[in-house]
Each structure stands twice: as C-alpha cells, then as structure tokens.
Amino acid sequence: MKCEKQEDYCVAIPLLYSGKDVITKAEKEQYNTIGGNASFMNTCFNGLNALSGVGILSIPYALASGGWFSLILLFIIAGSTFYTGLLIKRCMDVDPTIRTYPDIGDRAFGKTGGTIVSITVNIELYMVATGFLILEGDNMSNLFPDMDFYIYGTHIAAKTGFVILVAIIILPTSWLNSLSILSYISASGVLATVIILSSIFWAGAVDGIGFQEKGQIVNWNGIPSAISLYAFCYCAHPVFPTLYTSMRNQHQFTKVLFFCFTFCTVTYSFMAIIGYLMFGSKAESQITLNLPTHHISSRVAICTTLVTPIAKYALMLTPTVNAIEARFQSCNNKRMCSFLIRTILMISTVIVALSLPFFGYLMSLVGALLSATTSITIPCLCYMKISGIYRRIGVEVVIVGLVVLSGIVVAVVGTYVSLIDIINNLGVTS
Structure with a gap:
C-alpha cells in the first residue's frame, strides 16, 4: 500500500x-x-459472532458450578465488559491514530505497554481458537463414538481424527482477510447460536428430558470457575478495535456494542437456566455432551455446534494474523507469506488441542487469566492513562477503579483454581 x-x-x-x-x-x-467498508449490519454480525458461540455451550456448566446465585455475577460481568467496550471506543476517539488493541496499550504506556497488551491478546485469541478444535473433537466423537481413522496403517483415535479433519475444513476460511466477507460467515455463526438454543429447549420441553432439576442456591467452591467461564463468554474485546476501524460509519459503534451485548446476555442467561434445569449438577463442560444422541433435536444441536468454529475461527485470529504479518512487511511475496502464516497457526492450534483436551478447564483458565485481563483490567487502565482521569478523584475514577479491582481478583483466584484442575486432570490421563 x-x-x-x-x-x-x-x-x-x-x-x-x-x-x-x-x-x-x-x-x-x-x-x-x-475507515473500512463494513456496514452497521456487517459489524453487528461480526460482533455477535465474536461474543456468542462457544460460550453458550459452557454457560450451563458455569451455572452448575456456582449455583443460582452466580447468575447475578453473569449480569455483573456483562455490564462491566460492556462498559469496558465503551472505554475502548473512547480511547480510540481520543487518538484517531489508534487502529488496533495493542495500539491502545502503546498510546497509554508506551512501547512496553503495547508489547504486553499484544502478547496477552494474541495468547488469548490463540487459546480460544484452540478451544474451538477441542469442542469439535468432543462433539463429533460423541456423535460418532465408534469411528476410527487409519492413515497408512496407523490407527488414529476418533477424537484426534476429528480434530484434524475439522482443521482441514476450517483452514480455507483462515485465508480470508476481508471483514466484510467474513461477516457473511459470521451471520451463519449467529444463526447457529439461535438453532442450538432452540434445539436444546426442544429437547427439554418436547423430547422428554424435562426441566425437573432444582439445582442449588450457591456453591461457593465453584464460584471461581463460574466467574472465569462467564468472563470467557465476553472475551471479544481484542476484536473490537478491528471491528471499529472496519466500519463505514464509526459513530454507530456504540449502538453495535449495545445490541451485541444485550442479545448475547439474553441468550446466555436463557441457555444457562434451561441447561441447569435439565441436567443440574451433572451438566458437562459442553451441554451438547449431555444430550442423548438418538433424539433428532439433540443431533440438530450437536451438528449445528460443529458450524460455530468454522464461522468464528478466522474472525478471532484476525488480530493475531495481522500482528504477525506486520512483522513480515519486507517479505517479497506478501500473499505467500500470509498464506504460510495462517496455515502454520492452524497446525499449531491442532497440536495444542490434542495435547490439552480439557475444554471446560482450559476455557476457565482462558477466562480467568486472559479474558478478565484483556476485557476488564486493560481497557480500564489504558483509559485512565489516556484520558488523564487518574489525576483527579471523582465518580468515574471510583467506578473504573472498582472494575479494575474486580478484574484482578477474578484473574488471580480463577487462574489458581483452573491450573489446579488442569494439573489434576493431566495426572489422571497420564
């Protein structure tokens, strides 16, 4: 250019x-x-696709972990992350040269801040993409439990084979670099979320599973895991600057955020409630794993779940790909370099997914360590520094300070609990 x-x-x-x-x-x-050429509707689809999807499958497990009381925490996190989304927009309005999420950290705290934000964001998006592949392997092996793969005489287990197969299917979407084009793929992801929610409700109301579980009011031991998973459901903030700069009319971005957060919070809470009423404390890390596969509604939900990673993978990794490609600006054949970078990223996520096949615990760790940091703590700290409100004590400083404190508590406690769970399960599998 x-x-x-x-x-x-x-x-x-x-x-x-x-x-x-x-x-x-x-x-x-x-x-x-x-700006870009994405319309208001294009950006809404991309925003909904970034916020919804995989989280809706784990939200009943989160509610089962913390009990009914934790549902209040879901709304608190939703409100906090919507507010921090607005803070990101304010940071970008203060300095129009800001184009990406790491730019915000750079503008606030210099090169060191930009580097820290970039590393945190890219690790988060990378782990979320890895979670997509784990989800695919779990659900497809649940749907086809007796299917094994053989390559040149070498036996490959069902879950491993399905992860590799899905990665091959997703790979072409990762080569797309236009958010306007990706919005059409995102639309399919949003539709998939609605279908999954409807199918699971149908399974409970019509196919005989019922809503007979009462659950418990509160499970204090499970509260950290619940909060971490709730935070994971709202982990799209690193994508927001990309969406903002891609808009044709950037003044409408606040409306985009409000619409996306409202829609996702309603669907999350509804799925959490019906899933908990259906399976109670026995809710799996992905609710589709609880469904009896002989029902048509269950098969529809599981099959539709398989669409979600295809729709979300490329969008979530776009900032990471852009950051890596920026390091190779001197490459003579930029198209080939882009192709290789995106392909290598896909292969590496497959390797990690096969090494850590614990969807619930891995997403809980991502939610606590990374999502709470990038979606709650970092936007507040950067906004305070860029806007200069830290120089004077007022209502806004107190609010932002409380949000920062809550983000730090979630990160520390949730990370500790998640790491213990992963270590314990690695010991069991070994």
Whole structure:
C-alpha cells in the first residue's frame, strides 16, 4: 500500500504517531474518513459472532458450578465488559491514530505497554481458537463414538481424527482477510447460536428430558470457575478495535456494542437456566455432551455446534494474523507469506488441542487469566492513562477503579483454581 503522508502522520502505518497529545478537529475528521467498508449490519454480525458461540455451550456448566446465585455475577460481568467496550471506543476517539488493541496499550504506556497488551491478546485469541478444535473433537466423537481413522496403517483415535479433519475444513476460511466477507460467515455463526438454543429447549420441553432439576442456591467452591467461564463468554474485546476501524460509519459503534451485548446476555442467561434445569449438577463442560444422541433435536444441536468454529475461527485470529504479518512487511511475496502464516497457526492450534483436551478447564483458565485481563483490567487502565482521569478523584475514577479491582481478583483466584484442575486432570490421563 502506498503511504500518503498528511503532515506528521503516515496513513498506511498508523503506529507512527507524531507524539502530539492534542488532535485537531480537522485531523480527526481526516482519520474518521480512513475507515473500512463494513456496514452497521456487517459489524453487528461480526460482533455477535465474536461474543456468542462457544460460550453458550459452557454457560450451563458455569451455572452448575456456582449455583443460582452466580447468575447475578453473569449480569455483573456483562455490564462491566460492556462498559469496558465503551472505554475502548473512547480511547480510540481520543487518538484517531489508534487502529488496533495493542495500539491502545502503546498510546497509554508506551512501547512496553503495547508489547504486553499484544502478547496477552494474541495468547488469548490463540487459546480460544484452540478451544474451538477441542469442542469439535468432543462433539463429533460423541456423535460418532465408534469411528476410527487409519492413515497408512496407523490407527488414529476418533477424537484426534476429528480434530484434524475439522482443521482441514476450517483452514480455507483462515485465508480470508476481508471483514466484510467474513461477516457473511459470521451471520451463519449467529444463526447457529439461535438453532442450538432452540434445539436444546426442544429437547427439554418436547423430547422428554424435562426441566425437573432444582439445582442449588450457591456453591461457593465453584464460584471461581463460574466467574472465569462467564468472563470467557465476553472475551471479544481484542476484536473490537478491528471491528471499529472496519466500519463505514464509526459513530454507530456504540449502538453495535449495545445490541451485541444485550442479545448475547439474553441468550446466555436463557441457555444457562434451561441447561441447569435439565441436567443440574451433572451438566458437562459442553451441554451438547449431555444430550442423548438418538433424539433428532439433540443431533440438530450437536451438528449445528460443529458450524460455530468454522464461522468464528478466522474472525478471532484476525488480530493475531495481522500482528504477525506486520512483522513480515519486507517479505517479497506478501500473499505467500500470509498464506504460510495462517496455515502454520492452524497446525499449531491442532497440536495444542490434542495435547490439552480439557475444554471446560482450559476455557476457565482462558477466562480467568486472559479474558478478565484483556476485557476488564486493560481497557480500564489504558483509559485512565489516556484520558488523564487518574489525576483527579471523582465518580468515574471510583467506578473504573472498582472494575479494575474486580478484574484482578477474578484473574488471580480463577487462574489458581483452573491450573489446579488442569494439573489434576493431566495426572489422571497420564
């Protein structure tokens, strides 16, 4: 791309910021015109696809872990993450040269801050993508338990074979680099979420499973796991700057956030309630694993679940791919470099998925250690620094400070509990 200089800025490389703290109105107007071509509806689909999907399968397990009381915590986390989503937008409005999530950390705390944010975000998105493959292997092996694979005489277990097969199917979508095109794939992901929710409700109401489980009011030992999984359900913040810059009319981004968070919170809470009433404390880390496969509704839910990773994988890894490709700007054949980077990323996620096949515990760890950090703590700290509100004590500082504190508590406690669970299960499998 040809670089068109406008005074102290480089349009093609927005990280080259001149260092001025004040952006003039004319400069802001100019940067607002350097947006993408995604419409309001395109961005809504991408936002819904980033927020919904895999989380809806684990939300009944989260509620079963913490009890009915933890449902209140779901709404608190939903409200907190919506607020931090708005803070990300405010940071980008203060400095229109910000184009990605790591840019926010760089603008707030310099190169070190940008590096820390970039590493945290990319690890989170990478682990979420890995979780997609684990989910696929679990559900397909549940649907076809007796199917094994043989390659040149070598026996491959069903779950391993399905993970590899799904990775091959997903791979072409990872080569797409247009968010406008990805929005159509995202639309299928949103539709899949609605179908899964409807199918599971049908299984309980019509196919005889029923809603007879009462559950328990609160399980204090399971609260950390529940909170971690709730945080994982709202882990799309690293994608928000990409969605924001891809919009044709960026002034509508607040409406996009409100619509996406409202829709997802309603579907999450509804799925949590009906799943807990159906299976109680026996709810699996993915509710589809509880469903009897001889019912048509169960098969519809499981088969539709298989669509979700195909729809979400490319979108979630887009910021990571962009960060890696930026390191190889000097590559002569950029198309080939992009192809290799995306393919190698896919292969590596397959390896990790086969090494740590614990969906519930892995997603709980991602939710506590990474999602709580990137979706709660980092946006607040960066906003306080960029806006300068930390210099004066007021209501906004108190609110942001409380949100930061809650994010730190979730990260520390949830990470400890999740690591203990993973270590214990690694000992069992070995």
